[in-house]
Amino acid sequence: MRPGELRDLVIEAIADRRGRDVVVLEVAELTDVTDYMVLVTGTSRRHVRALVDAVHDAAKRRSAQILGMEGTATGEWVLIDLADVVVHVMQTDTRAFYDLERLWSDLASPLAEM
Secondary structure: OOHHHHHHHHHHHHHHOOOEEEEEEEOOOOOOOOOEEEEEEEOOHHHHHHHHHHHHHHHHHOOOOOOEEEOOOOOOEEEEEOOOEEEEEEEHHHHHHHOHHHHHHOOOEEEEEO
16 A cells, blocks of 8 residues: 555544544655654544544555554553554643644644644
8 A cells, every 4th residue: 555545544544533633744755764644633532542443443454554553551642653654643632742743844744634
């Protein structure tokens, strides 16, 4: 699966579970780690878990490689590493505190804000 297709798959899975404040950053020119970062807010631990499950299930259905997931135990901030796409699912306070958009948006070009 191409990076753009994987990005779109992730965005669709997030939309199906009503993820909030979705931001997609293209970072391929800035790092060799990934091509896209997707940031999304979940309203509670349960909502974060639902978003993570939706992304995980969609990736598995399309045989996308899932390199790892971190943070599922607490549900405050879950990182899903799909190689070409890294997904950050965070609760509102955690997202505001770490402000990843500001850190990366000065360097990257935002593709989508939903």
